[in-house]
Amino acid sequence: MMSLIFLLLLIAMVSAFxxxxxxxxxxxxxxxxxxxxxxxxxxxxxxSILL
Known part of the structure; x- marks a missing residue:
């Protein structure tokens, strides 16, 4: 999921450029x-921590 967020941000930066x-x-x-x-x-x- 994190790589999807970074990929979308990369696409946003490239399209702005x-x-x-x-x-x-x-x-x-x-x-x-x-x-x-x-x-x-x-x-x-x-x-789920059992103490």
């Missing part, structure tokens, strides 16, 4: 949404 501004914003927004979902998944996951 070649001048496709709206496509760059779209890929950046998608990567932010997926990153926030991934953070929420890990932040609310219960730890």
């Amino acid at each position: 070649i001048g496709k501004k709206s496509m760059s914003y779209a890929f950046f927004a998608i990567s932010v949404v997926i990153g926030l979902y991934w953070f929420h998944h890990h932040a609310t996951d219960t730890l």
Whole structure:
């Protein structure tokens, strides 16, 4: 999942570099949404630690 986020950010940076501004914003927004979902998944996951 993390590699997907980095791939989307790479596509956003390359598209911004070649001048496709709206496509760059779209890929950046998608990567932010997926990153926030991934953070929420890990932040609310219960730890299975037996003490």
